[in-house]
Amino acid sequence: MIRLPRAGGGVQEYAPRTEPLALAPGGPFTSRTVFSAAHVVADPYADTTPDSPAAVDWDATLAFRRHLWAHGLGVAEAMDTAQRGMGLDWTGAAELIRRSAAEAKAVGGSIACGVGTDQLTAGSLAEIRAAYEEQLAVVEESGAQAILMASRALAAEAKDPEDYAEVYGHLLRQASEPVILHWLGPMFDPALEGYWGSADLDAATDVFLEVIAAHPDKVDGIKVSLLDAGREVALRRRLPDGVRCYTGDDFHYPELIAGEEPSAGGRFSHALLGVFDPLGPLAAEAVRVLDTGDRDGFRKLLDPTVPLARHLFQAPTRFYKTGVVFLAWLAGHQDHFTMVGGLQSARSLPHLARAYELADGLGLFPDPALAESRMRSLLTVYGVPR
Template sequence: MLLPSQEGTLVSYSLTGTPLIPRAPKVAFTRTAFAAAHVVSDPIAERAPWVGRPAVDWENTLKFRHWLWDQGLGLAEAMDTAQRGMGVDWLTAKELIERTMVEAKAHPLKPRVACGAGTDHKSLDELKDADAIIAAYETQIEAVEAAGGQVILMATRALPAINAGPDTYARVYGHLLEQARDPVILHWLGDMFDPALCGYWGATDVAAASDAALDIIMSHADKVDGIKISLLDQAHEEAFRARLPEGVRLYTGDDFNYAALIEGDGTHYSHALLGIFAAIAPAASQALEALAQGDRATYHRLLEPTVALSREIFKAPTQFYKAGIAFLAWMNGAQSHFIMPGGFQSSREISHYGEVFRLADQAGLLSDPDLAISRMSTLLALHGIDGDRS
C-alpha cells in the first residue's frame, strides 16, 4: 500500500512484521508495570464534542482494560493518557475509576490498579491558595479510596499557576500524604506533556526541583510507594532513583528511554507507569517475562523495536501522544472507530499515522494485518489518499 511520509510524498510499503500473540505471562514480573490506558468514545452518542462531558463507550473502554490485565499488566487509571484535562472531565474520570475498580475486583488475576487524583474539578480561579488546592485534592483522593484504588497524586496545574515555591509544595504534599490511607504514587509530569506544569516542585531548574521533590519524599517515605517521572531524560532519572530512600520505587514515565531504564544499570532499575505500554502490551508483557527469567536477549529483541514507535507517538508536541494510543487500539480491533473525546484524533497529521503504522508493523504490534490494512486505507481515503494505488 501507499503511505504518506514526513517529506510529503507517498511511499510504497508492504507489511513485514510477525504479529505477537497476546497471552498471560508464565512467571511473575520482577518489575511493577502499570499501563496508562485511554478512553474509548461513543461517537453515536456524542453531542457537542468540544463542550461538556464526553460520551464514553464503557463496554469497550473496560474491555481494553481486561486485555491489559490478561497479559499481567497493572493499570494506571484516569491519568493524562485518558485525556484528563484534555477532553475528559473529573466526573467522567470518577465514573471511569468506579467502573474500573468493580471490574478489577472481579478479575481472576486481581490486577493492581492505581488511579489519578488531582484538582481538575475546580477551575484555576477557584484554586488561589494552598488550602483550596489541598481541599480539591482531598475530594478526589476520597473518591479513589472509596472505589478501592491506589492513589496517584497527579501533578496539578494549580500550583504553578499561583507561582508556588518549594515550601508551598511541601505543605500541600505533606498534608495529603499524612492523610492518605495507603502509600501513594507521586507524579512528576514534565512541561513537554503539559506546558502548564512548567516549574513544578517550585523551581524551573530541574536540579532544584529534584531536591524539593526528594525532600518531600524523605520526610514522608512511609507514605510514598514511589514517584512517576516523565521528563524524557534518562540521565536525570537514573540519578534521581539512586537518591530515593529504600523501599520507594521510581516508576519511569520516560516513553523515549524505558527499555534501558527498566532493565537497569546493575545497581538500580525503574519500574514502569507508561502510556506506551497500553499500545505495546504484548511486547511489554513478554519482554518483562523474559527479563524475569534472566533472558535479556529476548527482552531486548522484543522491546527495542518498540522504542522507535514510542518516540514517534510521543514526539513533540508530546501532549498529543494520546492520539497514537487510540489509533493503535483502532488498528488492532479494540474499538470500531477512530474518534476520541473532543475530536482529539485530529491533533496529529496523516503522515504521523502512516509512520506509526509502519513502526507498529515492524515491532509485531499489528495483531490482524488484514484488519489494519483495511482501517489504514479508510483513514487514508478520508485524507484524499488512495492507499491501494500503485
C-alpha cells in the same frame, strides 16, 4: 502494497506484514511492577462538541483494561493517557475510576488511579488541597492505589517550594495507604513548567526528594515523566530505601527498566508508561523474559519498539494520545477512530501513517489484514489515491 503519505510530501508504497507476533496472555510479573496508563474509548454516536463533557463507550473502555490485565499488566487509570485535562473532566474521570476499580476487583487486576485537582482552573492553596482531598477519597473508596498527579492549579498558585511541601505533606499525612507521586514534565503539559517551585530541575529535584524523605512510609514510589534518562537514574539513586522509581520515560524505558549492571549498583526502574498501552502484550512478553534474569533477551524484545514510541511521543508530546488511540483502532480494540474532545485531529495523516508502518513492522496488530483495511479506509477519507 499500500501507499502511505510521507512527512516530506508524496507517497511511498509499503508492504504490510501478513502474520502478527504470537503473544499469549500470562500472569503477573515477578521482577518488576508494571502499569500501562490506559486510554479511554469515546462514544462515536454521542452528539458532542469539543467543549462538551466526554461521552465514553464504557463497554469498550473496560474491555481494553481486561486486555491489559490478561497479559499481566497493571492499569494506571485516569492519568494523562486517559485525556485528563484534554477532553476528560473530573466528573468523567471519577466515573472511570469507579468503573475500572470495580472491574479490577472482579478480574483480580492491579489498578492505580490518578488523583488531581482538575475540578479547578485556579484556586487558593486551601481550595487546591480540598480538590486533591475530594479525588483522593474517590480513589481510596474504590479500593485502588492512589497516584498523586501534578496539579496545574498548584503550579499556577504556588509561590515557592514551601507551598508544594505544605500541600503534598498534608495529603501524604492523610493518605490511608502509600501512594505514587507523579512528576509530569512540561513537555507533557506546558502548564506544569516550574513544578516543585523551580524551573531549575536540580533545585526541583531537591524539593521533590525532601517531600519524600519527610513521609517515606506514605510513598510507595515515584513516577518520573521528564524524558531524561540520566536524570531519572540519578534521582532513583537518591530515593529512600523501599521507595520505588516507576519510569514514565517513553523514550528510554528499555534501559531504565533493565537497570544497572550489579557492578554499578543494580538499581532499576519499575514502569508506569503510556506507551505500554499500544505495546501491552509485547511489553509483557519482554518483562517475563526479564523475570528469568535475561536482561539481554528483554532488551532484544523491547529495544526495537523505541522508534515507534519516539514517533508517538514526538513534540508536541501531549498529543501522543492521538497515536495511541489510532493504534488501538487498527488493532481491533475499538470500532472507530474517534476521541473525546475531538482529539483525533491532533496528529497529521503522515504522522498516523508512519505510526501504522512502525507498529505493523513490530507485529503489534493481532489481525494485520484488519489493520491494513482500516488504514486504507482512513487514507480514502483523506483522498489518498490507491
